[in-house]
Every structure is written in C-alpha cells, then in structure tokens.
Amino acid sequence: AQRVTQPEKLLSVFKGAPVELKCNYSYSGSPELFWYVQYSRQRLQLLLRHISRESIKGFTADLNKGETSFHLKKPFAQEEDSAMYYCALSGSSGYSTLTFGKGTMLLVSP
C-alpha cells in the first residue's frame, strides 16, 4: 500500500529563517512525488514535482529514494509562504490517484 507521512502538523518560523517541511513515503514501485500548497481562502495548487527539479517561489525538494523522503526546503522563509503544504504521491501509472499526506501548516512570523 502506498502511504505519505508528514510528521509535523505545524511548523512555525520567523521571516528569513530556513524552512524544511518533511515528507516520507512508502511505495513499492517508482512513484512520482509532488508538493501541493493551499494558501488561505485559495484552492489547492501544485507547487512542484520531483521530476521537474525546479525551484518554485524559492522552494526546492529532492527525492531521496534511499531514505524514501521528499522534503521541501527554502533557505529564507517569507511571510507570504504561510500556508498549508501537502506532500503527495502518484503511482507509476501517473494517473490521477494521488495519495496525500495529512499536511503541514507553515506559519512565518515577521
């Protein structure tokens, strides 16, 4: 069975501090990993996917197959980064059967 674990429900940091949102997964094949973000009163939206290896809004995430992790990082947090972040996994079929973690609320204080 596939599973995504986000161990922190809430992460509170000060503006300018580094941020790391943890995500661990369990999947027997080759998954595709994603980070989704939901800002207050906005829709859930894709932040980044591991295949693209992009930096979006200063965030990066590296897939570590050995540790089965896909942690989201940003060197300097901004207040506008405050949001709910979800790590998600899709099986190798790529179809829309996303398995989500329970999410981590990131609060960035001034």
Next chain:
Amino acid sequence: KAGVTQTPRYLIKTRGQQVTLSCSPISGHRSVSWYQQTPGQGLQFLFEYFSETQRNKGNFPGRFSGRQFSNSRSEMNVSTLELGDSALYLCASSLDGEAYEQYFGPGTRLTVT
C-alpha cells in the same frame, strides 16, 4: 480559461439523506477526480472518471458513487449519509489524467447533522 467549478459550495444534510455534488472541469479536460478532505484523515482519493468511465477508485464504501457526462462534467453521489461524511469534497480536472496536470476546484463543504 475558467477554472474548475463546483456546486453547491455549501450543503447541510441530515443523516440518512442522499446528496449529489457537481463538478465542471476546465474546458477540454477529460479527466475528473474526486477527493474527500477531513481534519482527521486529510485528503483521500475517491474516484477518477475519464471519458465517462470510472478509471480508478479509492477505498470508500459503495454509498459513494459518481458519474461523468459526455461534456466531462461529473457528479458524485453519497447515499444514506452518515455524520462521518461531513467533509470538504474537492474535484480536480486534467487533460488526460496525469497527476501533475490536475487543477482543483474550490470544494463543496458538506455538513451532515
């Protein structure tokens, strides 16, 4: 282009009743997926429809069903509502079902009393 729309946005029902939620995908998108979001369980996949056929199904009881019409609009139905069905129901559309292409709607907030 217009985003994914869901109707109604809020709904209050009584235990034992049934409910139908609607999702209109982005124009041209053929895949519609449904998710249930609750504080305890988070986001859980319900099912996916592609070209009017259910292609994938999550681990939910048979009380949860759905369908897709020829214009790709989708409905999901929950029969014999239980208190635990209270949740935000999200739908997402994509061109062909690729996970990274999904665009989410605002959700329908269902409260069962």
